[in-house]
Amino acid sequence: MQLDFENQFLDGLSSIEAKKRLQKFGYNEIVVNKKKSKFKIFLSQFNDFIVWVLIAATVISGIMGEKADAITIIAIILLDAILGFIQEYRTEKSLEALKKLSAPTAKVMRDGKISIVNAGEVVIGDLIEVEAGDRVPADAIIIKSEAIKCDESILTGESVSVEKKSYNGKTALKENYLYMGCTVTNGKALAKVIATGMNTEMGKIANMLQSIDEMRTPLQERLDNLGQYLVYVCLIVCGIVTVTGVLRGENIYDMFLIGVSLAVAAIPEGLPAIVTVSLALGVQRMVRKNALVKKLPAVETLGCTNVICSDKTGTLTQNRMTVKKVVLYNKEIDITGDGYEFKGDFFINGIKKNIDSIMDSNLHKLLDACILCNNSYYILDRKKINFYGDPTEIALLVLAEKAKLSREKYKNTYKRIKEIPFDSDRKMMSVVVSDGKNKIMYTKGAVESIIKACSYIEINNKVVPLDLNYKRRIIEQNENMAKNALRVIAFAYKNNESNFIEKDLVFLGLVGMMDPPRREVLYSVQECRAAGIKPVMITGDHKLTAEAIAKEIQIINSNELVLTGDELDNLSDEKLVQNIDKIAVFARVRPEHKYRIVKAYKSKGYIVAMTGDGVNDAPAVKEADIGIAMGIQGTDVTKEAAAMILMDDNFSTIVEAVREGRVIYDNIRKFIRYLLSCNIGEILTMFLATILKLPVPLIPIQILLVNLATDGLPAMALSLEGAENDVMFRKPRNRKESIFSEGLLFKILNRGALIGICTILSFVYTLVKYDSDIVLARTVALSTLIMSQLFHVFECRSERQSIFNLGIFTNVYLVWAVLTSFVMLIIVVYIPMFQTIFKTKSLNLWQWIIVFICSGLISIISSIINYKRG
Numbered sequence: 001m002q003l004d005f006e007n008q009f010l011d012g013l014s015s016i017e018a019k020k021r022l023q024k025f026g027y028n029e030i031v032v033n034k035k036k037s038k039f040k041i042f043l044s045q046f047n048d049f050i051v052w053v054l055i056a057a058t059v060i061s062g063i064m065g066e067k068a069d070a071i072t073i074i075a076i077i078l079l080d081a082i083l084g085f086i087q088e089y090r091t092e093k094s095l096e097a098l099k100k101l102s103a104p105t106a107k108v109m110r111d112g113k114i115s116i117v118n119a120g121e122v123v124i125g126d127l128i129e130v131e132a133g134d135r136v137p138a139d140a141i142i143i144k145s146e147a148i149k150c151d152e153s154i155l156t157g158e159s160v161s162v163e164k165k166s167y168n169g170k171t172a173l174k175e176n177y178l179y180m181g182c183t184v185t186n187g188k189a190l191a192k193v194i195a196t197g198m199n200t201e202m203g204k205i206a207n208m209l210q211s212i213d214e215m216r217t218p219l220q221e222r223l224d225n226l227g228q229y230l231v232y233v234c235l236i237v238c239g240i241v242t243v244t245g246v247l248r249g250e251n252i253y254d255m256f257l258i259g260v261s262l263a264v265a266a267i268p269e270g271l272p273a274i275v276t277v278s279l280a281l282g283v284q285r286m287v288r289k290n291a292l293v294k295k296l297p298a299v300e301t302l303g304c305t306n307v308i309c310s311d312k313t314g315t316l317t318q319n320r321m322t323v324k325k326v327v328l329y330n331k332e333i334d335i336t337g338d339g340y341e342f343k344g345d346f347f348i349n350g351i352k353k354n355i356d357s358i359m360d361s362n363l364h365k366l367l368d369a370c371i372l373c374n375n376s377y378y379i380l381d382r383k384k385i386n387f388y389g390d391p392t393e394i395a396l397l398v399l400a401e402k403a404k405l406s407r408e409k410y411k412n413t414y415k416r417i418k419e420i421p422f423d424s425d426r427k428m429m430s431v432v433v434s435d436g437k438n439k440i441m442y443t444k445g446a447v448e449s450i451i452k453a454c455s456y457i458e459i460n461n462k463v464v465p466l467d468l469n470y471k472r473r474i475i476e477q478n479e480n481m482a483k484n485a486l487r488v489i490a491f492a493y494k495n496n497e498s499n500f501i502e503k504d505l506v507f508l509g510l511v512g513m514m515d516p517p518r519r520e521v522l523y524s525v526q527e528c529r530a531a532g533i534k535p536v537m538i539t540g541d542h543k544l545t546a547e548a549i550a551k552e553i554q555i556i557n558s559n560e561l562v563l564t565g566d567e568l569d570n571l572s573d574e575k576l577v578q579n580i581d582k583i584a585v586f587a588r589v590r591p592e593h594k595y596r597i598v599k600a601y602k603s604k605g606y607i608v609a610m611t612g613d614g615v616n617d618a619p620a621v622k623e624a625d626i627g628i629a630m631g632i633q634g635t636d637v638t639k640e641a642a643a644m645i646l647m648d649d650n651f652s653t654i655v656e657a658v659r660e661g662r663v664i665y666d667n668i669r670k671f672i673r674y675l676l677s678c679n680i681g682e683i684l685t686m687f688l689a690t691i692l693k694l695p696v697p698l699i700p701i702q703i704l705l706v707n708l709a710t711d712g713l714p715a716m717a718l719s720l721e722g723a724e725n726d727v728m729f730r731k732p733r734n735r736k737e738s739i740f741s742e743g744l745l746f747k748i749l750n751r752g753a754l755i756g757i758c759t760i761l762s763f764v765y766t767l768v769k770y771d772s773d774i775v776l777a778r779t780v781a782l783s784t785l786i787m788s789q790l791f792h793v794f795e796c797r798s799e800r801q802s803i804f805n806l807g808i809f810t811n812v813y814l815v816w817a818v819l820t821s822f823v824m825l826i827i828v829v830y831i832p833m834f835q836t837i838f839k840t841k842s843l844n845l846w847q848w849i850i851v852f853i854c855s856g857l858i859s860i861i862s863s864i865i866n867y868k869r870g
C-alpha cells in the first residue's frame, strides 16, 4: 500500500474530507450480513406450481362470472402468503441478533488537532492516536510509536502482548499494523487507518461468525423426500376425486377447481418452511443463551448427544484464579483474599504474619518470578482496575501486590531480553530479564516439567543440588495442594549465563491457586446424567487437581477413573475404546490426545460434543459430532472448525444447547403430526364422499378456508411450544431414528382417518336429517373438519402427557391462534356477506352439538386408542 509520507505528521484529514469519505465508504462498524429483502421473501411465497395453477383457475372463474369466489380465493392465497412471509421474515430477523459489537470512541487527527470522535466515524486515511489502555478503532499502519505493545487475543487467542513497530516506508510487516478491537497494553502510537468496518480483520471474523452455515439438515432432507412423495399421493387422490366427480355428471370446471384446491390444501407445502423456522427460532433462542450455532445440522445432532467432553479451566471453572498457598521448601504460607482483590493476609501454621517478617531471599525471588515471568497486566481506569491476560498469571501479579511488590516498579528496573512462551505441550514458560548489570532467567510451569528442568534447589538462601529426597518432598507438597483442588505452578531460576536454556535450573517453590467451579455447573452435570449424557472433563491440569474439582461438580463418581495423558500414551486404541466408559476425567493431556479421545467415543457409536480453544484443539473439534469453540478464549482456527461457539465459554451453555436441540426436535415432530393428520383428514373427507357416491362435501373456497384456519396459525404456534418437563429426563435419541418413530406414524394415520370419517358422518347425518339441504350439510362438515383440527392441535402438544397435565393455557400463542381460527369460522357461518361468499348457513344449537360430538368424538376415540397403545 502507498502512504504519503510527506503529509503523515501534518494534519490528518480535514473534517470535510472525512465526511466525504464517510459517505463514500460508510461507517466503521461491524454490520450484519446482507438480508434478503422483504419483497423477495414475500415473492418467494408464491414459488409453488400448484398455487399458480389455483391462481390461474381462479382468475378464469372470475372472468367467467364467479367474481366474489375469485376475489376470496385470491384473498385466502394472499393471507397464506402473508403467514409464510411472517415465518420467514422472523428467521431473517433472528440472524440480526448476532450483532453485538459496539463501537467505542477514537482519538483522531482532524484539521490539525486531535479530537475524540465516535469510532464509527473513523475513515480510511484518518490519523489515529492510541495509547496504553485504548482499544484500536480500525485497522491501521503505525507511523510513529513509542514502545507500543498490543493485546491481540481477540483476533489470535494468544494472551501474550505483541510488540509493534513503526512502518519504515518499505515492506509493511504484521508488526507494523494495529488491528481493530485489540487493546494497546503499552506505549503509544500514531497510525494511519487502512481499513474500516467489515473490511478490517475483526470484520472478517464477525462475518465468519455470522455466516451460519445453512446446509440442510438430515431431517430436512428426509422431509423434502417425504414431501415429494406426498405431493404425488395427493395429486393422485385429487385426480381420482376430480375424475369421479366428472364421471358422475358434475361440472368439469367445478371439479377441476375442487381438485386443485384440495391439492393446495392437502399438500403440506408449509412443512419444510415450518421446519426451517423451528430450526432458526431455535438457533435464535440458543444465541440468547450464548450458544452460537454455525452449522444448522448441529441443532439436530445436539439432541442426540451422548457424551460432552469439556475443558476444565474456564468452562467448568470460573477461570478467576486466586493464590491460596505458597510453599517453599521449609515454609508453607497460606494467603487469604478473594478473586483479584489486592487485599489479603499471610498465615504460617494458622498464625497471621506480617509479610516483611517472613520475606527472605527465597520468597523474594519467587515473587520476582511471579511478576517478571508473566505476560498479564492491569490498568487503572477511573478507580477500577482492569486486568488483561491469562488468569493464572493475573493471580500471580495479585499475589505479589499482596506482598507489597508492585509490577509498576519492576517495569522500570528490569528489561525483558528473551521469552520462551508457554505452550500446553511443554507446560512451562521462561523469560530472561536484565536489571542493567545481571541477567536472570525465570521459569514457571507444571511441577513435573519444572522438576525435570531443575538440578538445584534454593533452601534458606543457599543453592544445593536437587536430590531424590528433595524431589520426593516437592512432589508430596504438590500432591497435597492438588488434592485440595489447587492448581499448582512451580517456579525456578538461573543466574548470569550466556546460554539461557531450560536446563539446570534452581528450584524455588510452589504456588497453589484456587479456580472455583462455576456455580451453575453442578446442576448442569446432574442434568446431563438424568438426560443419559456422560459429561467428561479433559484438562491439562494435574490429575489430583482435576479429580478434586471433578468430585466437587460430580463429574466423576466412585466407579469412574481419571486417566492421565501419559497413561493414555501407553494404551492402544482398542484398549482405550474398551475402557472408555469407565473414564470420567482425562488429566495432564496434550491437545493431540483430544483427537484420540473423540475417535474412541465415536467408534463406540456415541455422538460426541467436544470443546476446544487453542489452535491444536482444532482437529479434535472438527472430528467431533459437535465441535464447540470458546467464544472468549478460542482462536479463529478453532472457531472455524467448530459447529457451535460458546459466547461465554460456559459448560452449562452446552447443556442448555442440548436441551434446546431436543425441544426443537420435539416441536418438529409435533407439527408434523398435526399437519399430516389434518391433511389426511381433508383428503379422506373428499375421497370418502367420492367412493360413497355422495355429493361434494366441501366446495373449493371452503377447502381453502380449512387450510388457512388450521395449517396456518395453529401449526406455527406449535413450533413455539416450550420444553416439556421431561426433555432432560429421556435418553438421547438415536441419530438414525425415523421422524415417525415411537408410534408417531400410527397416531397420524389413525387420527387422519378419524377426522375424515367423522366429517363425512356429520355431513351424511345433516343431509339425511335436513332433507338433503346441501348448503347446511356443507356448513356442518366444514365446521366439523375445522373444529376437529382445532381440538387435535392441543393433543399434538405432547406425545407423552395429556393436555391437562400440560395446562391448556401454557402455550398462549396456541390459544390465540385457535381462538382466531374459531372466530374466523363463526364469521363465515353467521355473517351474511361471508355466507354468500362461502356458501354457508347459520347453524342452530343442535347442529353445533352435532359438530362438537363429531369433532370431540374423534378426540375421545383417539385417546382411547392411544391410551390402549400406551
Ligand code: ATP
Binding pocket: 311, 312, 313, 314, 390, 392, 393, 422, 423, 424, 427, 428, 429, 444, 445, 446, 447, 487, 488, 489, 490, 538, 539, 540, 541, 542
Ligand atoms: P484446560 O483445563 O482448559 O485444558 P489447563 O489450564 O488446565 O486448561 P493448560 O493450560 O495446558 O491446561 O495448563 C497445564 C498446566 O500448565 C497447568 O496445570 C499449569 O501447571 C501450567 N500452566 C498453565 N498456565 C501457565 C502459564 N501461563 N505459565 C506457566 N505454566 C502454566
